Structures are given as C-alpha cells and as structure tokens.
Amino acid sequence: MEREADLLEVSDRMAGDHPPGGAAGDVEGMRMVEALLFASATPLSTDELAQRLPAGTNVAAILETLTRTYAARGVNLVQVAEKWCFRTADDLTFLMHESMVEQRRLSRAALETLAIVAYHQPVTRAEIEEIRGVSTSKGTLDVLLETGWIRMRGRRRTPGRPVTYGTTEAFLVHFGLETIKDLPGLEELKGAGLLDSAVPASFMVPTPDDADTLSEDEDPLDDGSLFEDARDPDA
C-alpha cells in the first residue's frame, strides 16, 4: 500500500534512533494507537491499549515511537498517571484562551455617580449619596473602579474615616479632557442647555480638582484598614 510505505518512510525519519525491529515497522499498530487515544474519552493505560489491539502488538514500543513523533508537533502524546493521551503542546496553551471583548455601556446610576465623583472629588460614598438623593449600591462603585476611571484617593478625616474617590488619568483620556478643569462649569452647563436656567441661586457646580496630593481633610489610604472597609457593606 502506498500510504503505508509513505508513513513508514516518515516514521523512519522521525524516529531515526529507534531500535531495529522495534515499533517503527508496525505502521498499522501505530495508526491504531493514534486512533484509539484520539477518540478515547479518558486516558488509556498501556494494558488497556493492548487489550484493544491485535495480539502481539508491541504497544510500549509504539507508544515510545509516537511520543517521539509527536514531540515536535502541536499536539503531544503524554503520559498522565501512567495513562496515555494526546494534549495540546505546552507552549501553545495560549491558543486555548479566547478573550471575549464586550462593549458595555454604563448604567444611568453609574454615569451619575461617575459625574459626581468627577465634579465633587474628593468625595465619599455618603457624600455621593447625599448629592444623588438615593443610596449608591456597592456594585455601581465597583463597576466604576473596573472601568479604571475612578480610584480610591484617601480617607476623609471624619468619624468612620470614609474612603474618598476621585477620577484617574484614564478618565481624562477616555472623555478627551486635557485636565479635569475642562469639565464645564455652571454657566457652561446652562449655556449648553444641560441645566435649566431656572435653577435656584444657591445651585453650585464645584470646580473639580483631581490633584494627586491629598487635600487637607484627607488621610492617605492605609492598606490594612482599606481591606476592612472594602468588605464593609456600608462602606
């Protein structure tokens, strides 16, 4: 048979150092082991293979040859717990990671919270809630931290030492702002029609400041207690 001759030649080349009279001549045996190991749902031991192969097949020699044949390929013949199976080559496992990139939009609550952090930073969660008039779920801040647009800055020097939040450089980059001070102020918001011109006189839009240096009433984050806080449901 042509293909047998072909394979023989190949095997000879691939496993040039096999002992004469070994497995290399048993082309059919080699094909059978390949097929059995490929289709099996579990790794197979040498004995299990031998049971399913024609009597007298030198399974051990075939396995040795095949191990060498496949060593350089994308799939290797490996031994796991004294059983044999094919496995993707170690250096190619990166191919098995498929990264799914999903475009997601921020929820309304997240947008509001983000905006408040941007304008009112450094701001604590309680302050955000006060401005929004509703309680902010932990999830909303988590999502915003995941976006990389806000960060924990420090702790407010008030009872409970709440964490203060501020925006990051990634925030500026994403929203195309050169500095945080480019965020429009009260008059600009009115001018753009975003704010009703009839807002009460007491209405203030703060001048945002994302300076890295902590403000006077902020303490640096202390990692130990931060962890504690982060787990605090009320934090």
Next chain:
Amino acid sequence: MEREADLLEVSDRMAGDHPPGGAAGDVEGMRMVEALLFASATPLSTDELAQRLPAGTNVAAILETLTRTYAARGVNLVQVAEKWCFRTADDLTFLMHESMVEQRRLSRAALETLAIVAYHQPVTRAEIEEIRGVSTSKGTLDVLLETGWIRMRGRRRTPGRPVTYGTTEAFLVHFGLETIKDLPGLEELKGAGLLDSAVPASFMVPTPDDADTLSEDEDPLDDGSLFEDARDPDA
C-alpha cells in the same frame, strides 16, 4: 531549533509537491492549527482558525499540508460542513467499539424521509408525501427534528403556507459531508431528472439547497403559528 528543523524535514517529505514558499515553512503555524483543531469540540472554519492565529498566517496552505500529512495516519484531517476537524481514519472503525455512541435506529420511513429532505430541500411535508406515496406520520418528522439533522426552514409561498424542511450543519457533520452538494449520487439523480418535482410541471432541475437564506418562494417562519403547529395535540 532542532525540533523545527526536524519537523520541517518531515513536512518536506510528507508534502513533497507543495509549492515552494508555501505553508511547509510555517512550522509554528502548522503546530498551532494542529493544536486548535485537536482541542476543539466542534469543526472550525478557515476563518475561525485565522482569527486565532497570528496575522498573515496562510491558513489554507497549512490546512492543505496537514491534510496530506495526516492522510496516512490513524487520525485524518477532514472537511465537513466547510469546516475542518480531525477524525479517526475510517478503516479503523473496528477498533472503536468503546467509543461508539448508541445510535438511535431510524425507521425505514424516517430514513426515506431524511433522504427526501436532504435531496429535495427545501421541501414541504406534502411534497415528501407525494414522493413516498404515503402520508407521513408526524412522528417521523419529529424524530428527524430531534436528531438535529433536519430543521424547519420557512414557509412556502403557496396557499396554506406550508412549512419547508431542510438539513442542518449537524447533518453535514454527522455524515461527513463537506457541503450539501456532496450528497452521494446527487449528480446522477439530477441528471436522471429524479430530483424534479413532477407534480407542478417544472422543467427546472432543482439542486438541494441548505443555505440559511430562504429561497424565493419561501417566507420566514412565523414563530407564533409555528408554535401552534408544534403543539398540535395530534403531534
């Protein structure tokens, strides 16, 4: 690298007639395609492979080389449903009792119906009955739908808007067909005019068509009424 040199040599021998500068030189590409196809539970298209390989990889050439490389082995690289996958060599079936999946025995009526759907698709139940000369029990189509080999495609634009049936990708995968045009004996049947629908005297020789897009005389399934059909108490 030693193993690359090794593999290169092998590939050169195995695929001696490949064009110079083809895939044979892309040892890493070849290893990656091997790994991806070995690992995947489902056949992968050339595009799907290309997406997961470094840009510029000549996937088609690699697949051609690999097909030839594996042709003589216990596991072959084959094309089904226009996608690629490894399958055990068909002459080694006798070894595979352990891996064999319990196959549902199809009745003669179901087999005939399956063939009619495959060769005459898109086809309505009335047309199936016309060809078989006997009314089709609902169970027959149900069984075939359950195998996942046939599907409801749409509705024929004729009075009563009957449902049209066609085959699925699972059908191609199960029967190892690259495309629906590879159905056995298709050309002869077409040549003999046996795929004509005799009743409406159409002189066109239809070709089975499992394309997802509906043909001109098909309407999309309307979920509402389809559901009604499926729930028929006689079903």
Next chain:
Amino acid sequence: MAQSEFQDQFDGPAGVADSRAVSDPTLVVDVDGFEGPLDLLLTLARNQKVDLTRISVLALVEQYLEFVSEARRLRLELAADYLVMAAWLAYLKSKLLLPEQKDEDEPTGEELAAALAFRLRRLEAMREASQKLMARNRLGRDVFARGMPETTSVEHKNIWSASIYELLSAYATQRQRQSVTSVRVARRTVWSLQEARELLVKLIGRAAEWAPITSYLQDYLYDEDEWATVVASTFSASLEMVREGRIELRQSAPFAPVYLRTRADEDVHGT
C-alpha cells in the same frame, strides 16, 4: 378525522393529504408490511426483474389489480389508499388498451404510465440515496471525534464606553432633580365682595363729603399681600352700591384717586 384535520393545518390544503384523508397510516403498514400502494407497486415492479426504466406499466397494473382482488377474495382489510390506487390503475389500464382519443385536455395513457414510472423510479432513487447516506462514514459510528476535547477558556473582558455628553447630561439632570425643593402654593387671602360691601357700609356711614376710597381702608391696608384684594373688592362693592343709588363715585383722571360719598338725595331715592 383528527389526523386529516391536522395534516391540513400543517401543510395546507394540499391535494395529497386530502386524497388520503380517509386512510389511516397504521392500516397501511398492515397490508403485508407495504408502506402504501406506491411501495407495493415498486415491489411488484422489482419482480419484473428489469431496469425500472424498462418496466411494463401495463403488466404492473395487472399485477396490482390482481393483488387487490386476491386480497378482497381473502377478505383482507385493505386501506382505502390501495383501493384508490386500484381504481386509478384500472382507469390507466383502459387508457392504455383503448385506441388513443383526440382529447387535448386529458393526458394520454402513455403520459400517465410515464408519470407512474417516474414516481416509482424516484421513490426507488430516494431509498437508494438513504441507504448510501446511512452507509457513509458516520460520526460516532465509523469515525470519531476527539474524545477529550480541550475546552478553550473564555476570558471575558469588558470595554466600557460613555461619552462626555452622557456624563454631563447625567450630572446636570440629576443635580437639577435634586435642587428642585418642593414648592407649596401659599393660600391667598381673598376679600369676598360680600365682606367688602359690609365693611364699606359700616365705614362710610352717612359721610356726605368726598373722600378717597383708600382713606376708609387705612386700617386694612397694612398688609402688602392683601392690598390688591382689599382695594379690588371694595371698588367692586362700591360700584354695586352706586348702581343701587346709595353712594356716588368720582375720579378726575385715569389712575387718579377714586373719591366717594353717600348720595345726598337718599331720601328721594327712598320714596
């Protein structure tokens, strides 16, 4: 019959389903395991041991009719399909035997025979095709896929997006929402016409001298909020009293103070 109704609904009013409405598929199988008259005809045709393209349709028709009459002689229950087919074949036979008539509307015997032969060949072809199909190397029976597919791990990565417009409008909207304090509409004090008139009557008494209307009201105009209603109601009440002839009004120019006094000839009016 429920079955035929169902078929109609499923495939529409197709002739094929209708013509067979009276037959029950389970009965069909009972006739010696044939799947309908076409299957029986195909089996008979095969018995001619020739290529299906060269069968003698006439001989086939006779065999079928013979089969049916034999079945009847044995009092076998034949499904209606078989009888319908028998009737049609008897018609075909007569067509084939009688000299051809010039009737362009009806198909000739040869055409009918050819149509029948075509149907038989097509059915046989489909049976062969199904056998060829089933004989292919089928997945899980003849050829096998990888028994231990390596699952690819999927890493979900989110890319968040929001525009500066969304950000600002969210901020403005929610700040504004919060800035709107509830407005309570204060209840206004309104002097009714009745009250104003009573007051007026009491205040002017029998004053016969012209005096500005507001001079009477000095005690009541201390509250700015009430000024308008007091003046308006009093003026309206005074107009009414003028109409009744009880007082007189005088104004020298638009917006000039309005003067009023009791009417001098009240006794005349009283008569």
